[in-house]
Each structure stands twice: as C-alpha cells, then as structure tokens.
Amino acid sequence: MSLHPGNVGGRVAVEAQDNVSNGLNLTLELKCPMAMPALLAGLKLHITKVQQALSELHFVHFARFLPTRGNKALLVITEFDGPLQPYVMDFAVAIGDVFSFILGFVKDAPPLPVQNHPRAFWTFIERNNRVVVLPGLMDWDNFPIYSAYPKRTVIDIVGARRIGLPPPVEEPKPVPIAFSDVQGNVLSGYRSELAVHLSVQIESAAAARRLILTLLDGDGEDCPTLSHGERWEGAPPPYLLNLGITAAGLRALGVPADELGAMPAAFLEGPGEPERARANGDVDGSAPERWEVGRPGQPVHLLLSLFGRSDNRDEFERRLAQLSVFWERPGLVLVSDPFRAEALPDGRVHFGYRDGLTNPRIVGVPDNGKADMQPRCAVGEVLLGSNYPSVYGGPSLDGMPARLCQNGTFAVVRIIEQDAAGFERLLKDESTRLGMDPELIAAKMMGRWRDGRPLNRPGPGGENDFDYAPTHANPETFDDHEGVRCPIGSHVRRMNPRSAVVAGRPHSRRIIRRGMAYGPAWQDGEAPGVRRGLFGLFICADIARQFDFLMQAWANGDIAASNVRGTQDPFIGAQNLSGQFRFPGEGGNTVAMAVPRLVTTRGSLYLLMPGHRGLRYLASLEGGF
Secondary structure, rough: OOOOOOOEOEEEEEEOOOOEEEEEEEEEEOOOOHHHHHHHHHHOOOOOHHHHHHHHHEEEEEEEEEEEEHHHHHEEEEEEEHHHHHHHHHHHHHHHHHHHHOOOOEOOOOOHHHHHHHOHHHHHHHOOOOOOEEEEOEEEOOOOOOOOOOOHHHHHOOOOOOOOOOOOOOOOOOOOHHHHHHHHHHHOOOOOOEEEEEEEEOOOOOHHHHHHHHEEEOOOOOOOOOOEEEOOOOOOOEEEEEEEHHHHHHHHOOHHHHHOOOHHHHHHHHOOOOHHHHHHHOOHHHOOOHHOOOOOOOOOOEEEEEEOHHHHHHHHHHHHHHHHHHHOOOOOOEOOOOOOEOOOHHOOOOOOOOOOOOOEEEEOOOOOOOOOOOEOHHHHHOOOOOOOEEEOOOEEOOOOHHHHHHOOOEEEEEEEEEEEEHHHHHHHHHHHHHHHHHHHHHHHHHHOEEEEEEEEOOOOOOOOOOOOOOOOOOOOOOOOOOOOOOOOOOHHHHHHHOOOOOOOOOOOOEEEEEEEOOOOOOOOOOOOOOOOOEEEEEEEEOOOOHHHHHHHHHHHHOOOOOOOEEEOOOOOOOOOOOOOEEEOOOOHOOEEEEOOOEEEEEEEEEEEEEHHHHHHHHHHOOOOO
C-alpha cells in the first residue's frame, strides 16, 4: 500500500496496491496509567498461550504489545492476512480470556468477558482501530503499511506443512437442549424427497399472526402444523413444516425497534446488500437484481417450507393445498410461484454427485452424523440460546432478544441454477485435452468421486471418515498438504478444510446443509434452456462468521490456503479471478483447467427460524403493517 496519501474530497486517501496483508493499529487508553506494570506482568504470564494461538491461526505476520510513553495507553500492533473482522474474531475465539484481561484495564471497554459479548467486542475494536490525526480530515480505518512481500501470505512464507501435530482439540461439554422448542429439520435431518417453498409478503400483520398461531396450535387435520426437533419413534412423519422470517418480516410483524437493533448486522442487511453480494460472488448474472426470490423491490417476509416423502405424495399435496387457503384471504400474498424441489435418484445433484453425505456432528444430539475425524461442534454453533455455548465460549444468544431468538437459528436460502450440460461438456473437453479419465477430473474438482467416495482414503467409519492431515486423534492420517490426493482447491476441501493448514481457527465455521435438487435430471442431447439446480438451506448461529465467511474467504477468496492463488471454488465460485482450477498431476507437474461459471444464483434470503416460543411471542405482538 502506498505511503503517499492524497487528499480526496477533504479526506486523506491512500492508494491501494492490493496487499494481501493489513494492519491492526489498536490504541487502548488505560483507566489508570499506574496500572501499566500490572497489565504487562499479566500479559507475560499469558505469553505462551498467545504465541500458540497466533501460530495456529496461520495469518499473523507479527504482533506486539507496546506501552506508550507515560503509560497512558497500550498499543496492539499486528499485521495479518485478509480483512480485519475475521482476524479479530478468530483471535477472540482463540484467546478471548486474554483480551478480557487486557480490557479490564482499559477506559470505555466493551462488556466483559469477551466470550459473552463478541459482537460488542468487534464494535469496540472497529472503533478503536482508527488512526486519527485530524478528525474528519486526516483519519484512516486501515493505516497504510509497507510490506517487502505484499503478495505473500503467512502460509506462502512458512509453508502449508506443519512441524509436528496440531494441538489437541477439546470437544465442548454437552448442555441440555430444548428439542421440543426447536423447529424440526434443524438438528436432525428429515431425509425428504419432496419440498415446496412458499415466499410470502405480509400486507396485514394481523393476518400473519393468525397464520403463525394456526400453524402452532392447529389440530393437524385441517392444516399442517409446524414441526419440532424431538426425534420421532418408528417411521418418520408424513410431512415436515418450517417457518423462516426475514428482517423485513420481523418489522412487518411489529417487533420493537430496540429488539430489531439487537439482531446481527448481516441478518438485518440481508444477502442483497451490494457489498455483501459482491463478496459472496453474486455478480453479473447472479446479481441480486436478477434474482427470482429476494431481489431488491420484492420483499419476502416469510418463507414456509413443506417437506414430504415420495411414498406419500398424496399427503404432501393435501398439506400444500391446505396452506393455499391463507393466500386466498386478504393480508398475505405469495411473492412468486411455489418453488418445488424433488430429490434425484440415489440422492444425487444435477452434476451427478451423491449429496447430503456430511453434516457436522453436534454435542448432545443423538444419532447425529457419521464418523468424520473431526471434533463435534457445540450446539451453540447452530442454535441461539442463553445456555448454548458459542464458538467463543459464551452464550450464542449474544445480546439478541431471548423471547424472540431462544432455541432459534439462522438459515440462509440459496437458489442455485446448475449448468449440468456445461459441466459435462467441460469434463469431455478436458479429458480429450489432458488425456485423463473424465471421472477423475470430476473427482479432482469435487474432492470426491461422484459415488461419494473421498479422494483421501477413509477410515473404518465410512465415506466421511477422513482428514487431510494427521492429528493427535488420528496421527497415522496421510499428510496431504500439497493436495496430491485431494486438491486444495477442490470444493469439499475449500468448504471444510478439516485439519489442513488454512488461515483461521480450525473447525469453527461449520454449517448444516439441507438441500434438494429442482428440475429434471440432465440427459445427453436434450434441448437447451432446461432449468435445474439446487434449493439450499444453510443453517448456522452466525451468518457472518459461518456462511458469509465460507462464501467470501474460502469459495471466492484465494489467500486462505496454499496453492489456490488466482482461483476460486470450481463449482460455486464466481470465476472472476483467473477462471482456473489447478491440481498436482503426474511427475509433479501442475494441471491447469479453464473453468466457466457453473452455477447462477437465482435467489437468496437470510432468515431467522425462531423456536416455537419465539413464534408464539411474534403472534402476540401488536402493531406492524
């Protein structure tokens, strides 16, 4: 970044040279300068933990704590790869207790401990990271830094192969889970083969509240009822119904302004916010203004998702017809035609791969997921609650209103059109050019064969029991740090790098996937123009940290791992960098392929899926539209 600032519109601006690294210039003014020796002495006691945490994050070039003259403030000065927020929040995950110790000495500190208030901690860091010389005239959010290696990340410099094993990972302790209050299909999948998604706009808050109450309290005969998270005995139920609500929907229902303001910024802004859409890869033909669901000027307030089974199709259609009564009355309007999905044979997607093979195992949820050589995640990484520990260690509710959010979760809707014909054409052309089996090319791009087998040899637990690097739990695992077996840029490795070296806190950004194909299966020689793809629900407790990070840093970014520079996810990436996919070939050569954009975003929503008590609270409100 240039060190020659210019003046633009009365503000000092700096020329970016596209450094991969940025700087943290945090000024922490002490409540009492005389306490500086005690602060520094305490930091010395934490030094081993701090250094270990920094080394395991794989994106910190240097870091130092520096007292100012007169001991009025402590400077925290670091250089790191990528944007500020993921770096700061990963640091809070790793050493939140150390930051809590430091901030106990600091004037106007955020609520403590940091683990319990991560969003307030981020707001504090963002505010105090500014370099201010003359307010409004000479101030910087990101003060320019000089780097002798502006294009090289920490992983580029030190390499992707660990010396020794990573520190052991301690699994979270189980906590009581209120399964009956959680909506169904969240903690445990339904394994449905039919789905229809109804995008609803509220014209009358009273009508919307009547709908919610009917779905909660109906007798189940004349109208479907909302599902809950308790496990069923014997055969699964004939249908399952979920309700998600956008931020605009909460406003329409009359949620008070102070409660809305306590919700996370990502949820309030939504997926169509221009900067977020660009970072998530929703550009050009995938831009929000082209969406069929969720585009600007077409507000969606509620999403009703009805799931069923193909062996009971009549019951599924009967339940869908019962829901249609609500749109025939004033107050609620369908924004678009019902969006239908139907599973393809053998659980495959239109690109030919078996899907639904993996979801994170959650502590406290029985029969949840297959063995996967990964630590189980805390329930607070999926559910919101005052008693559910988040990835930071404190309650996942994090200041959100309990009467609305307790036992709820967030769900990201993605309607993705898949170019199956283009994919098969790519495999055929590259097979001819490279002299390589097209199925091997498909496996290298995905990280699995199309029948679901992983490229890395699995353990006894089956097709998901594998890793990319040895750990204390599985020290004999092959160290595939160069991506010889499973390319580092392949889809499954990008979206879940497991124990491989990547920038950021390992095992901390997992999400639950509930998806189903729509449209007919691809057939060779078919006429062009057939619409097909995937309707996906991606469930998590923190949209920004989990879903947005996956899309921005791992799917569309190119600095989080080794040997992926200039590339993006071969399936869901925007392909607006080099448009290449690369992997190690025979004899140490690198195989490079030109990959077109294979998916187009046709819609997206950020939803809150409240628990049953949260929905009852919404039904009790007054006001709204």
